[in-house]
Amino acid sequence: MEETQTIQQMCTTFGVTPRTLRFYESKELLFPKREGTRRLFTRRDSARLKLILRGKRFGFSLEEIRQLLDMYNIGDGQATQFQETYRIACARLEDMERQRDELNEAIDELKAQLDWGRQLLHQETRTTD
Amino acid sequence: MEETQTIQQMCTTFGVTPRTLRFYESKELLFPKREGTRRLFTRRDSARLKLILRGKRFGFSLEEIRQLLDMYNIGDGQATQFQETYRIACARLEDMERQRDELNEAIDELKAQLDWGRQLLHQETRTTD
């Protein structure tokens, strides 16, 4: 019971295309095993894909995501080059916090703008009576 | 005193290239006047550019930004096709709020991850004593 998934199972559960999964493998974001020539995706791949898709929603590039995913693979001894990745993640975190703050401001402004729009829409042509 | 700015003044104050400003004009995001063949950017262009750059930081596409900017230009009578733009903005607002919430979660998780990384970095090789 290796609990592996075929490419189509992955596609339906995650809402992506086969092309996307092959592309991610070519970019070393996923590492499915092979049964002959076919790909078999492990739980590890599923976990990584979940993080990849979330990262994308935050505007991370695939390359940045790859760097961040590597943070999860330091359990095996050498923390080689980990410090650089660590710095990247810290900087990125500050970016995200700034972005969240700006986002909050923008949301408020947009809400106000929409209220104004609502008033325009609901004017019952009473001014030209 | 028209208070207009040349293309280079705009570039230095906003940190963009001339190409970018021309590109935005070609996409009908900016509408500089002309002195002969040269562009003269008005306060209105500056205000719009500020919004454009902020929109970009939120991951809006230029086309979406154009739609949103049009919301500011309904003062002149006909609310033609405004309802469509309005709907787009409402939907986008919900997107942004969802994104903000996810962003907050991700920030927390990333912080935890970084704490774990910090521990790795500061282990003083005491385990192999």
Place this chain on the structure above:
DNA sequence: ATGATGCCTTACGTTAACGTCAATCAAAAA
């Protein structure tokens, strides 16, 4: 007058993240 600048237009080049199509190959169904 003559370069040297600065801006203009036109147009092709670039990167990211896949889409799409063709040809192949293997397992499963008829």
Place this chain on the structure above:
DNA sequence: TTTTTGATTGACGTTAACGTAAGGCATCAT
């Protein structure tokens, strides 16, 4: 066994948002 189905590997196409290079006016200093 032949057909169908599904997966794989190239390899070229696509969109967004500019970059960059080429060639042409116009003005400003020398």
